[in-house]
Amino acid sequence: xxxxxxxxxxxxxxxxxxxxxxxxxxxxxxxxxxxxxxxxxxxxxxxxxxxxxxxxxxxxxxxxxxxxxxxxxxxxxxxxxxxxxxxxxxxxxxxxxxxxxxxxxxxxxxxxxxxxxxxxxxxxxxxxxxxxxxxxxxxxxxxxxxxxxxxxxxxxxxxxxxxxxxxxxxxxxxxxxxxxxxxxxxxxxxxxxxxxxxxxxxxxxxxxxxxxxxxxxxxxxxxxxxxxxxxxxxxxxxxxxxxxxxxxxxxxxxxxxxxxxxxxxxxxxxxxxxxxxxxxxxxxxxxxxxxxxxxxxxxxxxxxxxxxxxxxxxxxxxxxxxx
Amino acid sequence: xxxxxxxxxxxxxxxxxxxxxxxxxxxxxxxxxxxxxxxxxxxxxxxxxxxxxxxxxxxxxxxxxxxxxxxxxxxxxxxxxxxxxxxxxxxxxxxxxxxxxxxxxxxxxxxxxxxxxxxxxxxxxxxxxxxxxxxxxxxxxxxxxxxxxxxxxxxxxxxxxxxxxxxxxxxxxxxxxxxxxxxxxxxxxxxxxxxxxxxxxxxxxxxxxxxxxxxxxxxxxxxxxxxxxxxxxxxxxxxxxxxxxxxxxxxxxxxxxxxxxxxxxxxxxxxxxx
Numbered sequence: 001x002x003x004x005x006x007x008x009x010x011x012x013x014x015x016x017x018x019x020x021x022x023x024x025x026x027x028x029x030x031x032x033x034x035x036x037x038x039x040x041x042x043x044x045x046x047x048x049x050x051x052x053x054x055x056x057x058x059x060x061x062x063x064x065x066x067x068x069x070x071x072x073x074x075x076x077x078x079x080x081x082x083x084x085x086x087x088x089x090x091x092x093x094x095x096x097x098x099x100x101x102x103x104x105x106x107x108x109x110x111x112x113x114x115x116x117x118x119x120x121x122x123x124x125x126x127x128x129x130x131x132x133x134x135x136x137x138x139x140x141x142x143x144x145x146x147x148x149x150x151x152x153x154x155x156x157x158x159x160x161x162x163x164x165x166x167x168x169x170x171x172x173x174x175x176x177x178x179x180x181x182x183x184x185x186x187x188x189x190x191x192x193x194x195x196x197x198x199x200x201x202x203x204x205x206x207x208x209x210x211x212x213x214x215x216x217x218x219x220x221x222x223x224x225x226x227x228x229x230x231x232x233x234x235x236x237x238x239x240x241x242x243x244x245x246x247x248x249x250x251x252x253x254x255x256x257x258x259x260x261x262x263x264x265x266x267x268x269x270x271x272x273x274x275x276x277x278x279x280x281x282x283x284x285x286x287x288x289x290x291x292x293x294x295x296x297x298x299x300x301x302x303x304x305x306x307x308x309x310x311x312x313x314x315x316x317x318x319x320x321x322x323x
Numbered sequence: 324x325x326x327x328x329x330x331x332x333x334x335x336x337x338x339x340x341x342x343x344x345x346x347x348x349x350x351x352x353x354x355x356x357x358x359x360x361x362x363x364x365x366x367x368x369x370x371x372x373x374x375x376x377x378x379x380x381x382x383x384x385x386x387x388x389x390x391x392x393x394x395x396x397x398x399x400x401x402x403x404x405x406x407x408x409x410x411x412x413x414x415x416x417x418x419x420x421x422x423x424x425x426x427x428x429x430x431x432x433x434x435x436x437x438x439x440x441x442x443x444x445x446x447x448x449x450x451x452x453x454x455x456x457x458x459x460x461x462x463x464x465x466x467x468x469x470x471x472x473x474x475x476x477x478x479x480x481x482x483x484x485x486x487x488x489x490x491x492x493x494x495x496x497x498x499x500x501x502x503x504x505x506x507x508x509x510x511x512x513x514x515x516x517x518x519x520x521x522x523x524x525x526x527x528x529x530x531x532x533x534x535x536x537x538x539x540x541x542x543x544x545x546x547x548x549x550x551x552x553x554x555x556x557x558x559x560x561x562x563x564x565x566x567x568x569x570x571x572x573x574x575x576x577x578x579x580x581x582x583x584x585x586x587x588x589x590x591x592x593x594x595x596x597x
Contacts, residue, residue: 074418129345205434207423211414214383216487217407217435263423263467 001260004272008056011279015052016044019287054177054241055278055297057185059248061238063274064196066249067256067267068231071203072224073133076312079250080115080235083140086249087147088118089239094151094166098158108184111240112233118143119232123225130210131224172245172298174282181241188237195230200265203227207265245298247305248277254312277301330490330521332359333409335380339389342372342379348387349375350547357491357540360521362514364534367544368568373527374415374495376544380525381412381493407435411489413480415496419468425479426464429454432486454485458512474505481512492516494526498533506530510537535559535582543567559583 016032017023023031023040031040066079080086092114096102102110123131126139151170155163202223205213210220235249256269281300289295335357342350349372357363357380365373378384380391382398391398398406411432419428432454433447455461458478468476477497484492497513498506514537516522528534534541535555542552545567551558564572564585571593577584 071420074420201434201437204431207418207420208428208431209414209416209418211378211381211383211412212417214403215381215407215410215412215414215493216432217404219403257422261422263420263427 001269001272004256004259004269004276008272008275008279011276011283012052012056015055015279015283016048018283019043019048050177050179050182051174051282052279053182054185055174055282056275057182057189058238058242058245059252059275059278060271061185061189061234061241061274062245062248062278063252063256063270063272064193064267065231065234065238066251066274067253067265067270068196068203068227068234069249070253071207071265072227072231073131073136074207075133075137076254077137078133078140080231081244081247081249082144082309083122083137084118084144084147085115085140085232085235086239086244087144087151089115089236090170090244091147091150091154092117093240094154094170097166097169098154098162104180105184108188108237108240112236115232115236115239116229118147119228123228168296169243171296172243172301173296174242174278175296177242185237185241188233192230192233192237195226196234196267199223199227199230200267203265243296243298245278245281246302247308248274248301251305251308252277277304330523332521333490333523334359334392334394335410335491335523335525336392337376337380337389338392340376340379340386340391341388342375342384343387344375344384348547350379352389353547353549355542355549355552357523357525359523360517361539362517362524362537363526363540363542364538365525365527365542365544366529366531366534366567367550371544371567372547373544377412377493377495377525377527381410382406383412404435407487407489409489410491410493411484411487413484413492413494413497415499417480419476421469423468424464425455425460425466425468425471425482426451428468428479429460429464429483429486432483435487450488451486454482457485457515458482473501474508477501477505477509478512481509485516489522491523491525494524496527496529499529506533513537531559531564531585532577535584536577536580555582559585 017028021043027040030036031044069078069080070076089111093107093111096107096110122140122143126135202218205216205218214220252274253270256266256273260269282297285295285297285300337353337355340353367373430451455464458481460478460482497509513524517524538555541555541558543550550567551563561574564570571588573586574583
């Protein structure tokens, strides 16, 4: 846990210091406490800090959103990027950008509504005198395809230059983040995270099965709806800010649980792992590709996440087969 | 130690109870009074509604008609968390999250006694360790639940239910999937709990003979109705077994403790066999 926190701090410092123009550590320290020279100030505070800040915020949002979905539904595949929740947020945001020409808070609100709409649809379609994780995931995957179709429609109908801009956003990129966007995302986290803290003890009981949880005094259906709402909101906050960075929500919690070795929720470790993945991917996407190519961070996370998905599918099926 | 203090006696009663799944009626017009401080065992053939009845008592199912009352109050009107301090439930197949330790799992049973953020206090710790001790699971506290054998796991789940400190404990077939040694072992743990703490126990059991041995009060069900109830000696007769299970049998006294013991006859044995 402390090692994780240390790694996050180290990655933040490296992201701020290293680049086409590298700031020495003493200069970085000076700049951060407001005593740097004009050049360092511009590069660190104007160019790199917003990028790192939004990376940290969406890392937290995606990391916790994934952990909540997976624990609540008891299924490692139940992550907002797999079951179409971030897809819903993307489609709504792209519709906002391309069709209605809105920006800023309006885009975030539309992303939230889109995510909520998809989540509601999945919930209603998979409800059969209760919710089971498996059915929820299957219905969610079907919904993800429908949302993908809608996105394709929007992009093909749009003006080429607009579609290009939307595509970069759809892959998930931290570049071009401005402070107002950061403020919106941070404000969203400030509202949702206390709610998560309040619901966490009940989620720990839902992990024991609906009947055990009910026997221990948890109002199961209401708690699951509230958890769904918070997890959807977190996924939407992240997506609205930088686009649906692939697989961050999906892999953060399982990695965090493996690192801290706990049967608990591991919400804070998941958030830290989320931050780590987003920042390292963004750093790699900017500086580490051969030939100095720069790509959106989502390309890197996708390249890491997809093999993990395959591995997970292969091993879970094998485990099921044994029982 | 709080856990050893005798619990309050409660009046748990079902009146004109109807329970249904998706509109299909499973329990029809059932009346039952659970004797306080005793072990009540519900038996009956498969699909007779015994597990459904337990779910109704545990408030997992809302009655389509009739009521379940605790000390005169409808259980659906009692705040959820408050009810959980009075009635505990061990479902047939609870799930343990991957990687959870025994100590962590049992501690989750303290939830109904805790405030909003579920902070573990030192008195919680004392109750948890006593719950582990009285189920013989104390030395397992640091182990992961998935590493345990079936019998050990069931002890741990019972320990979690004990950590909840309920006055009434409901168990749905706590001995299924266990070999005979561990079946007896689990039932002994429950009997201990009942005799030392006067916890009212209501459980569904498959095995008629174990039911007859451990029950103070035996309820025989068939087709969603109670066929008969009372002390095992009064209830277990050749004609009751025939009526509820459609089984031809012989009833003798259990050589160990004198409770009635059912010996099935079947087609190939006994007087009628060729």
